[in-house]
Amino acid sequence: MAMTRMHKQLGITVSGALVLLFIFGCLLLFASKTVPAYMDDRFVEAALRKLPTGENSIIGRSSEHVRTQLTRTFTLNNVRGQAADPKSWEIQRVDDHFIVIIDYEVRNNLFSNTDVVMHFRHKLDTRNPEDCCRDRAY
16 A cells, blocks of 8 residues: 555656756846846936937037937936947937947857847937837848
8 A cells, every 4th residue: 555655656756856956047148148238228228318309409419419318317227238338329310310220239148159149229210210120120
């Protein structure tokens, strides 16, 4: 009778638990390397959407004003890396309107010689602000 009870018990073996722990650890490592970059990207997109509206609107202003607004917003939201670097921004003035392109790449080391590379591109044309950040052409 004791043998029958042992036979009906189901559970996970030590090796099965180690495999699950390894998979969970890999997923956690991957998430810890990629999620911060995507969070920063959300702040970049929100900053671009906010530029043509409100009391600090860039329409009719100078390119330097656009740079100042972006720098302030990125500093306030703690956006770091290449997204906050003005070298990755392209600001073109067309009459009283602007075309702002923020194109950057984030590279994080996953382990050893394996990197995770994420490429982000956002485009704002103040003539059509509702189409902001839909430019996915590289």
